[in-house]
Amino acid sequence: MNPDTIVAFRSKCYLLPRSLWWPFPEGVRSLPMAEITLVTFEVETASGIRGVGYAQNRGRGGKPVQATLDQLIGPALIGHDYSHPSLLWEQMHGQLARLGSGGVASLALSIADIALWDAAAIAMDRPLFRHLGARRESIPAYGSSFDRLYSDEEYLATAREYVAAGMRAVKVRVGLDPTDDYRRLSLVREALDPSVALMVDANANWDLPTALSRLPMLEEFGISFLEEPTVANDAEAFAEIQRHTTIPIAGGENLYTLNDFRRFIEQRALKILQPDIGRIGGVTGWLRVAALGAAFHLPVASHLGQEVSVHVLCAAENATWLEYVPTFDPIFATPVVVNGDGTISPSEVPGIGVRFHDDLIEPYRI
Ligand SMILES: [Mg+2]
Secondary structure, eight states: OOTTBEEEEEEEEEEEEHHHHOOSOTTSSOOSOOEEEEEEEEEEETTOOEEEEEEEEETTOHHHHHHHIIIIIHHHHTTSBOSOHHHHHHHHHHHHGGGOSSHHHHHHHHHHHHHHHHHHHHHTTSBHHHHHOOSOSOEEEEEOOOOTTOOHHHHHHHHHHHHHTTOSEEEEEOOSOHHHHHHHHHHHHHHSOTTSEEEEEOTTOSOHHHHHHHHHHHHHTTOSOEEOOSOTTOHHHHHHHHHTOSSOEEEOTTOOSHHHHHHHHHTTOOSEEOOOTTTTTHHHHHHHHHHHHHHTTOOBOOOSOHHHHHHHHTTOTTBOOEEEOGGGGGGBSSOOOBOTTSEEOOOOSSBSOOOBOHHHHGGGBO
């Protein structure tokens, strides 16, 4: 048998309670997110190489993703050569098209694609970013993961922690009452050195008139980008907001396909692309969006999935920022490490180099 043939696959689905991954005592820095779903998928080749892909998501959506991996994707991979994941991506994409574009199909495709790239890089005995062609050894990270429910003190403490770790940028959530947004931005801006860049994320909380009305206030603070000012898949609304401000509009974490990004780019609705590697089609899908952005001279940044995203960010021509969210670190035996200069480097272990704390998460397998 060809040693590069896929001979087996295994999926696992976990529902992880907040107490497991939220690294703060109950009631402190509280987050209105009770649990996350983690889905993992392993492919095994005839030569014994095992590649693992995964994605975590809010809430309880893991089982439909796992069923798609078990019943559609896995069986379709058996007997195929894994060494060119982009070719298999096209095959999987074609098979899943009958489920509709995006959604569960795209989440499952992403996880499988990451597993195939992990295996392909392991087979070459290289970390994924070197297998893809490393353009850089590290990527600047910005501190994210502020919660809207934080007290002012928690906001400040978190911002200071990121800067103390070496980061040159932090992203603050907005979307509250305008006086609250203003007060928090003022607090963070005054507490940090003026050279530290400040970004904001509205998490699609505003309607169009509200978003437009907040622009002058945001411009006062010299914001480096404004993320998801309104409904996340409305390119026309994003374009209208972008026409009214010099602040670059960022987004894309809630887009599922290359065509979604094309629509936003053609309408001049995004200046910074933020594909989520666990949603856009894994390594293959993320790199396609990055290449599309490069053709329009637009930078690409990551959304979550930092352990995998750091590899593609170090390989993509137009990469700009890694979104650093340490929130889920406790479930990883190999969390990313921030360099003293606020950058993050990929693991040098062959493949993606990610391992979970299996003993910790196993009791929550569903
Ligand atoms: Mg966001």
